[in-house]
Amino acid sequence: MRLGVLDIGSNTVHMLVVDAERGARPDPAASGRSVVRLMRYLQPDGSISAEGVDALLVAADEAAALAREYEAEESLALATSALREATNGAEVLAAIEERVGVPIEVLSGPEEARLTFLAARRWHGWVSGRLMVLDIGGGSLEIASGLDEEPDVAVSVPLGAGRMTIEFLPDDPPSARQVAALRAHVREVLAGALGEVKALPRPDHVVATSKTFRSLARLAGMKVAVVGPEERWRMERSQLADWVPRLARIPASGRTELPGITAERTFQIVAGGVVAEETMKALKVAEVEICPWALREGAILRRLDQI
Numbered sequence: 001m002r003l004g005v006l007d008i009g010s011n012t013v014h015m016l017v018v019d020a021e022r023g024a025r026p027d028p029a030a031s032g033r034s035v036v037r038l039m040r041y042l043q044p045d046g047s048i049s050a051e052g053v054d055a056l057l058v059a060a061d062e063a064a065a066l067a068r069e070y071e072a073e074e075s076l077a078l079a080t081s082a083l084r085e086a087t088n089g090a091e092v093l094a095a096i097e098e099r100v101g102v103p104i105e106v107l108s109g110p111e112e113a114r115l116t117f118l119a120a121r122r123w124h125g126w127v128s129g130r131l132m133v134l135d136i137g138g139g140s141l142e143i144a145s146g147l148d149e150e151p152d153v154a155v156s157v158p159l160g161a162g163r164m165t166i167e168f169l170p171d172d173p174p175s176a177r178q179v180a181a182l183r184a185h186v187r188e189v190l191a192g193a194l195g196e197v198k199a200l201p202r203p204d205h206v207v208a209t210s211k212t213f214r215s216l217a218r219l220a221g222m223k224v225a226v227v228g229p230e231e232r233w234r235m236e237r238s239q240l241a242d243w244v245p246r247l248a249r250i251p252a253s254g255r256t257e258l259p260g261i262t263a264e265r266t267f268q269i270v271a272g273g274v275v276a277e278e279t280m281k282a283l284k285v286a287e288v289e290i291c292p293w294a295l296r297e298g299a300i301l302r303r304l305d306q307i
Helices: 052-067 081-085 089-100 109-125 161-168 176-191 197-200 213-219 237-248 268-282 294-307
Strands: 002-008 012-019 027-035 076-081 104-106 131-136 140-146 153-157 205-209 233-236 288-291
Touching: 002 052, 002 294, 012 052, 012 294, 027 131, 076 081, 076 089, 076 294, 081 089, 081 104, 089 109, 089 197, 089 233, 109 131, 109 140, 109 153, 109 205, 109 288, 109 294, 131 268, 140 268, 153 197, 176 237, 176 268, 205 213, 213 233, 213 237, 213 268, 213 288, 233 237, 237 268
Parallel strands: 002 076, 076 104, 131 205, 205 288
Antiparallel strands: 002 012, 012 027, 131 140, 140 153, 233 288
16 A cells, blocks of 8 residues: 655654555655754743744645645654653644644654664564664654564653754854763763663664764765665764764854755754764664664554554
């Protein structure tokens, strides 16, 4: 069937339309996204401003139009941390549901981690052994690890690149003191959040998903020779550690001249780099491989498994 998946994230609203069949790789038919950067619309009381709601509704209209244009027979809609935590999230979700015509599943952080883990497991296969998956979004960081398609542990912590930028890096470029304060905060949060993950056996393979990790790998990492036309990347922690201080000294407008850094990510890539580096350090991960599948593909695979 032709399936549409609407992902309402902290940074973008993304509609992916795929031709999906159980047992087959989902074949993308169309993709469209709107950059919203929802974190910048959060008010002191935790609500999304009227301007932010309008931006979400415009993006939802465009996503619904794309699904209609490509004649999606069924649509799924997912919302992640920004709407989950907003004090007016329920009203905003109701308004979006009215526009897109389908109920929106609001995922908890661990549910995000589990769906992303499923996608990574299917992509890398059983040969990857015990798998660990890292995912930095706009609002949260997800970590999952396990041997099967359902991870043994799935955790979510509020260390998203957009959230950390707003809370700790208000200047452009940020000062050394601001970056140091962010780094100290990330270390403190991770120290109290990774107990279950560290208690598991060491993973055989560590992969990272999300646009933040992909951007960082294109900047600091290296291409991997693989079968097929798609580019694949790996990134060592030492490469990342070398680039993060340099990124922090460059204004956001100048970072887009660097490979992998797009206009939509340039404002939050420094915070994303700090979170990525400190997470790899806390977990004693020397290298990650970038997985092209993530939350949306996990949702597609779960739906196909249910048919």
